[in-house]
Each structure stands twice: as structure tokens, then as C-alpha cells.
Amino acid sequence: xxxxxxxxxxxxxxxxxxxxxxxxxxxxxxxxxxxxxxxxxxxxxxxxxxxxxxxxxxxxxxxxxxxxxxxxxxxxxxxxxxxxxxxxxxxxxxxxxxxxxxxxxxxxxxxxxxxxxxxxxxxxxxxxxxxxxxxxxxxxxxxxxxxxxxxxxxxxxxxxxxxxxxxxxxxxxxxxxxxxxxxxxxxxxxxxxxxxxxxxxxxxxxxxxxxxxxxxxxxxxxxxxxxx
Amino acid sequence: xxxxxxxxxxxxxxxxxxxxxxxxxxxxxxxxxxxxxxxxxxxxxxxxxxxxxxxxxxxxxxxxxxxxxxxxxxxxxxxxxxxxxxxxxxxxxxxxxxxxxxxxxxxxxxxxxxxxxxxxxxxxxxxxxxxxxxxxxxxxxxxxxxxxxxxxxxxxxxxxxxxxxxxxxxxxxxxxxxxxxxxxxx
Numbered sequence: 065x066x067x068x069x070x071x072x073x074x075x076x077x078x079x080x081x082x083x084x085x086x087x088x089x090x091x092x093x094x095x096x097x098x099x100x101x102x103x104x105x106x107x108x109x110x111x112x113x114x115x116x117x118x119x120x121x122x123x124x125x126x127x128x129x130x131x132x133x134x135x136x137x138x139x140x141x142x143x144x145x146x147x148x149x150x151x152x153x154x155x156x157x158x159x160x161x162x163x164x165x166x167x168x169x170x171x172x173x174x175x176x177x178x179x180x181x182x183x184x185x186x187x188x189x190x191x192x193x194x195x196x197x198x199x200x201x202x203x204x205x206x207x208x209x210x211x212x213x214x215x216x217x218x219x220x221x222x223x224x225x226x227x228x229x230x231x232x233x234x235x236x237x238x239x240x241x242x243x244x245x246x247x248x249x250x251x252x253x254x255x256x257x258x259x260x261x262x263x264x265x266x267x268x269x270x271x272x273x274x275x276x277x278x279x280x281x282x283x284x285x286x287x288x289x290x291x292x
Numbered sequence: 293x294x295x296x297x298x299x300x301x302x303x304x305x306x307x308x309x310x311x312x313x314x315x316x317x318x319x320x321x322x323x324x325x326x327x328x329x330x331x332x333x334x335x336x337x338x339x340x341x342x343x344x345x346x347x348x349x350x351x352x353x354x355x356x357x358x359x360x361x362x363x364x365x366x367x368x369x370x371x372x373x374x375x376x377x378x379x380x381x382x383x384x385x386x387x388x389x390x391x392x393x394x395x396x397x398x399x400x401x402x403x404x405x406x407x408x409x410x411x412x413x414x415x416x417x418x419x420x421x422x423x424x425x426x427x428x429x430x431x432x433x434x435x436x437x438x439x440x441x442x443x444x445x446x447x448x449x450x451x452x453x454x455x456x457x458x459x460x461x462x463x464x465x466x467x468x469x470x471x472x473x474x475x476x477x478x
Contacts, residue, residue, distance in 0.1 A: 074465045082414050083433035091327040095341050099319060099348045106352055234316040278312045291309055 093248055094267035097241045101270020104277045176281055176289040183226060183290075186219045190272070193219075201265055209253035209261065216268065217246045230292060235279050242271030315355050318364045319348060325365060325435060326372045332430040333376035335415060343379050347372040366445045373427060417467040425460040428453055 179187070193215050200208040220243050227235040245267035252260035281289045326347050331340035351368050358367060418426055431442045432453075439457070443450045 074468055076461050079461050079464050079468075080433065082410070083418075083429065084436075086411050086414055087328055087332055087430065087433050089328065089331050089337065091323065091341055091344070092337070095327065095344070096319070096323055098341070099323065099345050100316075102345050102349050103315070103319075103352050106349055234313045237316065237320050274316075278309065278316065 093244045094264055097245045097267035097270045097274075098263075099270075100238060100241065100274035101266060104270060104273030175292045177292060179288065179290050180226075182222070186222055190216065190219050194269070194272070197265065201261060204258065206253045206256050210250050213246045213250040213253065217243060217250075220246060232279070232292065235275060238271050238275045238278075242268055242275075245271060311355060314361070315352055318351075318361075318368075322365050322368050323348075326368055328434045329369050329372045329430070330376040332418075332434075333373065333380055339379060340376070343376045344372055347375050350375070363447075366447060369431065369445050377423075413468060414464075417464050420467065421460055421463060425456050425463070428456040429460040429464070432457055 193212050197209065197212040197216075200212060220239055224236065224239045224243065227239055245264050249261065249264035249268060252264050279291050281291055283289060323344070326344035327340055330343040330347070331337065334340050334343065347368060350371055351364075358364065418429065421429065427446065428442055431437055431445055432439070437445070439450050439453050442457075443453045446453070
């Protein structure tokens with residue numbers, strides 16, 4: 065290929081290639097897990113339809129109260145207003161639950177089922193290892209951190225198989241993100257890199273939080289179901 | 293009455309849950325885009341990740357207000373861009389620019405230095421472009437976007453993208469008089 069020398073005119077292709085090369089950067093393997101952790105900590109925002117409905121309901125109730133107060137305090141004003149208006153307005157509070165009930169029945173409720181005993185055992189084991197991991201990170205016990213990460217990787221691999229069987233792509237992605245974060249945690253522990261350990265551990269926790277937020281439902285008796 | 297209340301709560305939960313899943317799918321498909329858009333402004337990996345994360349959090353908070361979900365990537369890209377510009381202005385981190393990792397395999401140290409210098413010059417040239425041109429030229433260089441993709445991401449006609457790309461390339465060519473071709477191809 066003909067060489068470009070200083071001072072040679074550049075082509076569009078040269079510019080495009082240089083730009084593409086300069087922007088061919090990848091985020092770190094823990095990036096997705098960190099984003100998930102951040103989102104897991106975000107409060108669930110209210111649906112705009114619900115916000116509008118609540119606003120409309122509040123306004124209706126406020127108008128009804130105002131009309132009632134005016135009627136009670138200034139009876140002289142009332143005869144001047146058409147009686148029908150008051151009749152209609154006084155019915156408004158009774159109409160509020162109607163749209164709410166219709167809206168409530170509209171969204172589809174997700175299917176839920178009890179986790180298998182194996183899955184329950186994995187989750188309990190995860191909680192135990194996570195607690196140990198936090199302590200080991202504090203103690204800077206790098207060997208133990210490597211072992212914790214290995215134990216969690218094994219559990220995550222079983223979880224991955226479970227989600228793959230259920231064909232739940234979203235949960236599968238989160239679990240795979242967790243596996244990546246665990247691999248980074250092991251590498252960081254072997255390198256005795258405390259900053260990287262903190263980051264990777266936070267990313268692992270993030271995947272737990274994200275998965276629980278989306279796929280776990282706590283029942284009134286404090287047991288759990290899986291949302292499918 | 294209790295039954296109605298249960299249904300109401302169930303409805304809220306159902307909507308939350310479905311949207312969370314939909315957001316997760318969008319997150320997976322758009323994470324690299326958000327990161328690269330932020331990186332193109334900040335040129336610092338950690339800052340770019342922070343900003344992209346912030347953009348996703350903001351997107352999550354407002355996800356339900358986005359009626360046309362197919363516009364998610366465009367929405368996210370614009371949000372990330374704005375946040376990255378804000379961050380850039382606030383922290384003045386331009387001096388701590390991290391150059392993209394370049395494949396220096398098989399080249400001499402002199403070649404690596406030369407490649408870095410070129411990249412630095414390229415970014416300096418990009419920085420001189422007005423925002424409209426910069427955004428088009430950057431988005432066109434990410435993930436192999438074509439003109440129609442950039443038009444869709446920015447919500448502008450294809451013709452406008454083409455003309456902006458043309459002007460941006462011309463300006464970059466005027467400023468860059470050094471070889472952009474890999475030394476390995478010489």
C-alpha cells in the first residue's frame with residue numbers, strides 16, 4: 065500500500081479509519097454490573113399514566129371539597145348557580161375509583177412460582193458466602209477472597225443453567241454479568257489490588273440486587289417467589 | 293374492597309416488573325453506545341463509565357415517560373452527550389486525557405509514540421468542531437453506524453447528516469496533515 069507522508073492530503077477513508085480506531089474502546093467488564101447496581105438502588109418511578117390519574121383524582125377531590133365549602137359557607141350564592149352543576153360536581157368523588165380500578169385491571173400480572181429447593185439452597189449459600197466475602201475484604205484476606213469468589217462462581221453457574229432452562233434472557237444476562245464480575249474479583253484478589261477488589265465486589269452485589277429487584281417477589285410470610 | 297386494593301397493588305407491581313425487564317434489555321444493547329459517546333467527550337475511561345452510568349440511571353427514572361421505546365438509543369445518546377459535556381466543563385479534566393488503547397503489537401516504540409501523537413492531534417481537531425458536527429462525526433464512527441442510523445439517533449434528516457459529515461471531514465482534513473494510515477501498512 066502506498067505510504068502516506070507528512071503533508072500528503074488525507075482522504076475521507078483515512079479520517080474515518082482514524083476515528084473508528086480512536087473510538088474502539090470497550091467499557092470495563094464490571095461496567096454493566098455497576099450500572100445494574102445503581103439502577104437497583106434507584107426508587108421505582110411512578111408510571112406517567114398513574115401520575116396523571118393521581119393528579120386528576122386529586123384535582124377532582126379538591127374541586128368537590130371547594131364546591132361543598134362554598135355551598136356550606138355561602139348558601140346565598142348557591143341559588144344563583146345552576147343546581148345541575150352542583151349535582152354533577154358532587155358526584156365526582158364517587159367517580160374517582162372507577163378509572164383507577166379499570167387501570168389497575170389493565171396491566172398483566174407476571175407469573176410467579178416457588179423456587180426449587182436447589183435454588184433456595186443456592187441463594188442461602190450465596191448469602192452466607194457474601195457475608196464471609198465482606199469480612200474477608202475488610203481483613204484483606206486475599207486467599208479467602210479468591211475462594212469466596214470461586215464458591216460464588218459455582219453457584220452463579222448453577223443459576224445461569226436455571227435461567228437458561230427457563231429461557232429468561234434478562235435474568236441470564238444479569239447472571240452472566242455476575243460471573244464476569246466474579247472473574248474480575250478473583251483476578252483482583254490474586255493481584256492484591258484493593259481498589260479493584262472493592263469495585264468487583266460492588267459489581268457482584270449489583271448483579272444480586274438487580275436480579276432480586278426484577279425476578280424476586282417477597283410474600284407477606286417473608287418467603288419468596290420467582291417472577292417468570 | 294380489599295380485593296380491589298390487591299388488584300391495584302398487583303397492577304403497580306406488574307407494570308414495574310415488565311418495565312424493569314424491558315429496561316434491562318435496553319441496557320444490554322446500549323451500554324457500549326453510551327460508554328463510547330461519553331468517552332468521545334471525556335477521553336477518560338473511568339469518567340466515561342461514571343457518566344454513562346449516570347445517563348442510565350436518569351434514563352431509568354424517566355423510562356416510563358418515553359412513549360416511543362424505539363427511540364431509546366437516541367434518547368440515551370443525547371442524554372449521555374449532555375451529561376458528558378457537563379462533566380467536562382465541571383471538572384476540567386481535559387488535561388488528564390487518556391488515549392484509547394492502541395494496538396501496538398509488532399511495532400517499534402517510535403511507532404507507538406507516533407500513533408499516540410496522531411490520536412492526540414485527531415482529538416484536538418475534533419474538539420475544534422462545533423457540537424453539531426462533532427456529534428455527527430463521532431456517532432458515525434461508533435459501532436459502524438451508517439448515515440441512516442446517525443439520522444435516527446439524532447432525529448435529523450439523512451441529507452443533513454451527510455452534509456454535516458462532509459463539512460466535518462473537510463475541516464478535519466484541513467487540520468490534519470499527518471499520516472493516519474497505520475505504520476504497519478507502510
